[in-house]
Amino acid sequence: MFGRSTALVALLVASEAAIGGAPQAPSATPAVTAAAVAPRSPRNASYAITARLDPASRTISGNEIVTWRNTSTIAANALRFHLYYNAWRNTASTWMRERRLSGRAPEEKYQQSDWGWIDVTNLRIIGADGSGGDLTNQLRFIAPDDGNTADRTVAEVPLARAVGPGETVNVQIAWSAHVPRTFARTGAIGNFFFIAQWFPKIGVLENTGWNCHQFHLSTEFFADFGTYDVRLTLPRGWIVGATGIERDRRDEPDGTTTHHYYQDDVHDFAWTTSPDYVERHATFEHQSLPRADLRLLLQKEHAGQAERHFEAARAALKYYGEWFGPYPYGHLTIVDPAWQSAADGMEYPTLITAGTSWLQPPHTEDPEDVTVHEAGHQFWYGIVATNEFENAWMDEGINTFATARVMQERYAPTYTLTRYFGGFVPYLMRDFPRSREREGDRLGTYRTGAKGDAQSTPSWQYWPGTAGSITYDKTALWLHTLERMVGWEVLQRILSTYFMRFQFKHPKPQDFFDVANEVSGRDLTWFFDQVYRSSNVFDYGVDALRSDIDVIDGAIPAGVKTELRQASYRTQVIVRRYGEGIFPVDVRVVFENKEEVRWHWDGRDRWKRFEVEKPVRASFAQVDPEHVLLLDVRYTNNSLSMEPQSARAARKWSLAWLIWLQDHLLTYGFFV
Amino acid sequence: MAAAAAFREGIRRVNHAPGLVAGMFAVTLLVSLPLAYALDTMIAAHLGSSLAAESLATGTNDDWWQEFSAQSSGLGTTFLPTISGFAAVLNNLSGFVDHAPLAATIVGVTAAWMVLWSFLSGGIIDRLARARRTRSHGFFGACGMHFWRLVRLGATAWIVYAILFRFVHRWIFSDAYSWLTRDLTEERLGFAIRLAGYAVFGVLLLACNIVFDYARIRIVVEDRRSAIAAVLAGARFVRRHAAGVLGLYGLNAVAFLLLIALYALVAPGAPRSGVSMWVALVLGELYIVGRHYVKLLFYASETAFFQGALAHAGYTAAPVPVWPDSPAAEMIANADRTVTS
Numbered sequence A: 001m002f003g004r005s006t007a008l009v010a011l012l013v014a015s016e017a018a019i020g021g022a023p024q025a026p027s028a029t030p031a032v033t034a035a036a037v038a039p040r041s042p043r044n045a046s047y048a049i050t051a052r053l054d055p056a057s058r059t060i061s062g063n064e065i066v067t068w069r070n071t072s073t074i075a076a077n078a079l080r081f082h083l084y085y086n087a088w089r090n091t092a093s094t095w096m097r098e099r100r101l102s103g104r105a106p107e108e109k110y111q112q113s114d115w116g117w118i119d120v121t122n123l124r125i126i127g128a129d130g131s132g133g134d135l136t137n138q139l140r141f142i143a144p145d146d147g148n149t150a151d152r153t154v155a156e157v158p159l160a161r162a163v164g165p166g167e168t169v170n171v172q173i174a175w176s177a178h179v180p181r182t183f184a185r186t187g188a189i190g191n192f193f194f195i196a197q198w199f200p201k202i203g204v205l206e207n208t209g210w211n212c213h214q215f216h217l218s219t220e221f222f223a224d225f226g227t228y229d230v231r232l233t234l235p236r237g238w239i240v241g242a243t244g245i246e247r248d249r250r251d252e253p254d255g256t257t258t259h260h261y262y263q264d265d266v267h268d269f270a271w272t273t274s275p276d277y278v279e280r281h282a283t284f285e286h287q288s289l290p291r292a293d294l295r296l297l298l299q300k301e302h303a304g305q306a307e308r309h310f311e312a313a314r315a316a317l318k319y320y321g322e323w324f325g326p327y328p329y330g331h332l333t334i335v336d337p338a339w340q341s342a343a344d345g346m347e348y349p350t351l352i353t354a355g356t357s358w359l360q361p362p363h364t365e366d367p368e369d370v371t372v373h374e375a376g377h378q379f380w381y382g383i384v385a386t387n388e389f390e391n392a393w394m395d396e397g398i399n400t401f402a403t404a405r406v407m408q409e410r411y412a413p414t415y416t417l418t419r420y421f422g423g424f425v426p427y428l429m430r431d432f433p434r435s436r437e438r439e440g441d442r443l444g445t446y447r448t449g450a451k452g453d454a455q456s457t458p459s460w461q462y463w464p465g466t467a468g469s470i471t472y473d474k475t476a477l478w479l480h481t482l483e484r485m486v487g488w489e490v491l492q493r494i495l496s497t498y499f500m501r502f503q504f505k506h507p508k509p510q511d512f513f514d515v516a517n518e519v520s521g522r523d524l525t526w527f528f529d530q531v532y533r534s535s536n537v538f539d540y541g542v543d544a545l546r547s548d549i550d551v552i553d554g555a556i557p558a559g560v561k562t563e564l565r566q567a568s569y570r571t572q573v574i575v576r577r578y579g580e581g582i583f584p585v586d587v588r589v590v591f592e593n594k595e596e597v598r599w600h601w602d603g604r605d606r607w608k609r610f611e612v613e614k615p616v617r618a619s620f621a622q623v624d625p626e627h628v629l630l631l632d633v634r635y636t637n638n639s640l641s642m643e644p645q646s647a648r649a650a651r652k653w654s655l656a657w658l659i660w661l662q663d664h665l666l667t668y669g670f671f672v
Numbered sequence B: 001m002a003a004a005a006a007f008r009e010g011i012r013r014v015n016h017a018p019g020l021v022a023g024m025f026a027v028t029l030l031v032s033l034p035l036a037y038a039l040d041t042m043i044a045a046h047l048g049s050s051l052a053a054e055s056l057a058t059g060t061n062d063d064w065w066q067e068f069s070a071q072s073s074g075l076g077t078t079f080l081p082t083i084s085g086f087a088a089v090l091n092n093l094s095g096f097v098d099h100a101p102l103a104a105t106i107v108g109v110t111a112a113w114m115v116l117w118s119f120l121s122g123g124i125i126d127r128l129a130r131a132r133r134t135r136s137h138g139f140f141g142a143c144g145m146h147f148w149r150l151v152r153l154g155a156t157a158w159i160v161y162a163i164l165f166r167f168v169h170r171w172i173f174s175d176a177y178s179w180l181t182r183d184l185t186e187e188r189l190g191f192a193i194r195l196a197g198y199a200v201f202g203v204l205l206l207a208c209n210i211v212f213d214y215a216r217i218r219i220v221v222e223d224r225r226s227a228i229a230a231v232l233a234g235a236r237f238v239r240r241h242a243a244g245v246l247g248l249y250g251l252n253a254v255a256f257l258l259l260i261a262l263y264a265l266v267a268p269g270a271p272r273s274g275v276s277m278w279v280a281l282v283l284g285e286l287y288i289v290g291r292h293y294v295k296l297l298f299y300a301s302e303t304a305f306f307q308g309a310l311a312h313a314g315y316t317a318a319p320v321p322v323w324p325d326s327p328a329a330e331m332i333a334n335a336d337r338t339v340t341s
Helices: A009-019 A084-088 A095-101 A300-323 A368-376 A393-411 A436-440 A441-450 A465-486 A488-502 A511-521 A525-532 A646-671 B003-015 B017-046 B052-058 B063-071 B072-076 B085-095 B103-130 B136-182 B186-222 B226-238 B242-266 B273-309 B327-335
Strands: A044-056 A061-069 A075-083 A119-128 A132-134 A153-162 A168-178 A188-189 A191-196 A204-206 A209-211 A226-235 A241-244 A245-251 A256-266 A271-275 A280-285 A292-298 A331-335 A346-350 A351-353 A415-420 A425-433 A540-549 A569-577 A584-593 A595-600 A607-614 A618-623 A638-642
Touching: A009 A084, A009 A271, A075 A168, A075 A209, A075 B052, A084 A095, A119 A153, A153 A168, A191 A226, A191 A331, A191 A436, A191 B003, A204 B063, A226 A271, A241 A331, A271 A351, A280 A300, A280 A511, A280 A646, A292 A300, A300 A331, A300 A368, A300 A393, A331 A368, A331 A465, A351 A368, A368 A393, A393 A436, A393 A465, A425 B003, A425 B085, A436 A441, A436 A465, A436 B063, A441 A465, A441 B063, A465 A488, A465 A525, A488 A511, A511 A525, A540 A618, A540 A638, A569 A584, A595 A607, A638 B052, A646 B017, A646 B052, A646 B085, A646 B273, B003 B017, B003 B103, B003 B242, B003 B273, B017 B052, B017 B063, B017 B072, B017 B273, B052 B063, B063 B072, B072 B103, B085 B186, B085 B242, B103 B136, B103 B186, B103 B273, B136 B186, B136 B226, B186 B226, B186 B242, B186 B273, B226 B242, B242 B273
Parallel strands: A044 A226, A292 A331, A331 A351
Antiparallel strands: A044 A061, A061 A168, A075 A153, A119 A132, A119 A168, A188 A191, A191 A271, A204 A209, A226 A256, A241 A271, A245 A256, A280 A292, A346 A351, A415 A425, A540 A569, A569 A607, A584 A595, A584 A618, A618 A638
């Protein structure tokens, strides 16, 4: 029953007869599909899929052969599969319950046809000896995370014979699915289809058991690497984009076309189709990095922004390639999703979705930022394939940090864009440039959700309202803090070492921390304890600054001007740790003659006094003057000036606000 | 009287009432200043003695701004980068037509300003209708005499506008718009539908606004006591002189748009320091003066248009408490100033 994946053709023919329209060959037979390069990954979860889309009914009927090899040290008595589309089967799924908890849009807006689901209609084990067992009736839904019996996003099928370590099993699955109106960036609107997480997908067997989580609102996916050999039958003339490259296509007698896509060494397969795409091509070329063909599927109304998408993708491949490691696939498809499709800003292997608007002035955030970010995910998610269910920060956070860095290197300055009149009319605010720390690392959103969860909490257990802050923002901020602490050269070596060491693998947080310690030559455990293993908030501040004349020879006689005496100013600075987080910081005092004094504080005590005697008066004091600690949630209190300008600043801005208020009153004067 | 003539007459009347423009500007300023002072205090308190104040005093400090926004409530939540320069105008106009929610403090001050303006509008229209100085006792006499009538009219208008914004707006921009765009995949089409929505809502809103404008004018000019009757009379007038009324409204709207366009050209961005800060403030306040001028231009030109349609052009029924005591004398006194139809 559990063979070593050699001659399967006879079995496949037999199973094709049983199920109908079955894939021609499983991708676990590399001799058949002839990979051009040596395997980069274990390729232990490969898929041969045939699927047909009926756009009118929004249904997909599919058939797949999963060739799975047990790479763990334990035997598998059962197999577990993700059935992600069932997250949108009804309101009782864990995904929908979490969505309600987060306060997002009510599902009452959805019509019956908007829901999505996937039904496994046949599941068979194909043995090497020709035996095959129909296990359809033994398939049962399980909820390993929360016990929600109404959740159908994970299914388990018991095996008559366990799959031992190193053994391979072939599973043939037939299914039908209804494509939802977009949830979690997969679905359809009008003639636009973006199809992801759409097929029964085997979980990851680790040495501790199956890692096959239910689908959660705030987290994404985790899967083993493999080869995907996929045939999609779609309406003729529709343009298709998918993971991998199109090897061939065949027109069918019924007016459809079958597109054959193939890709090695990836852990997912997504695709899109629409008759309305505009197609553009470009290349990425670099003197020391592999060339990549760029294919852009663009909305007609965004045709003028094609080069902006390409340039952003090139920037990502260049900087990520130089900083971390090369992009090995040789091709990347960028999808500009349709308006209202809610499919923007998502990553899949060799396929990403960007996102822009019809009116999108240059020097703004998008489409560049989203394109860089999603292209960057090819590295942090696609190649270094961390567990997004449990350690979402390892791809989203690292990638957010890297995106911000690319945007600064390639695009600065960019400016704040506001939108008016239903969000259609953009207005570029050139007085408000975006910054890497603020908008790139997202300090603002982190600040409001800083205490949400300790980052070490499994990501799927994060509070839905602040999961994004902890995953994306906090990581970007602590990586940037680390960059300011150890320097970019060291951090770049940490990241590139980590990337090269764990490409096409599933590293865990400790792997990253170990590399950081090793490459930096420092024990950074204290740092990771603070930023990763706790939800502590950092807040250092200068509480007091005094710079007074020290009376040396008794009291100053009345009427004697102090300037006439040999004055000595005793300057005292009180710095405080208002937050729970501990971080070593510098304390700096600048005097009226521009001279400065610095101290280093380990930041552990709740407060500390620093003193110095100088012939001049202090001008101002700062704690963490270089703003190394970007996680400090209140940086305003990090300084104290002897001549505060707050009144001047407040007057200026309150007068600007006054004009806004007067204009507001006159606008409402319409009514009187 | 033709719309263009009424428009010119409106300009003449407002030009000859600079005190009215200045007075109304002062009223708006005085209503706004306490809140601006409160915000000033909040900003200063948040900044404390921080060095952040220095960069904020000479330019912008987005890091501080973001921190302030995250930690503030009430009035502080309205202090966003969009209050600076021309963004402030877009922010207010867009918020108005999109019926964006307002902070409670802003709702309060807006309501207070509208009540105050309603009180003063009796005197304003009376002054503009007479097209001559009425002195402060005459002005405030008219304010007091018409106030409760205008309050009743305001209450009626509030009901109508509330229905428009609470139900019609929601129906157009939530229900109908969502239904029409549900399966749209082209943003341009979505925008076109939104613009159509603005047009439909705008027609309803302006129709009501015009009727209430003329109701207000008829209350003052004809000394009407019944707000309901004034609304009906205003509606009758609008129906009988639809072309002229719409033409005049259009001319006033163009004046408003020209002012907005002019400010878009000259509006400074975020204020800097020193002279440039004061220049920005002066430009901003000049724009606010312009808004008052246009507001009064609506009143003046519509009043002139209404008066021009009467048997006695320039007629103003309500006597000024001291002189003249005869409507006929008033008409005679105004005869040489008023363009007749």
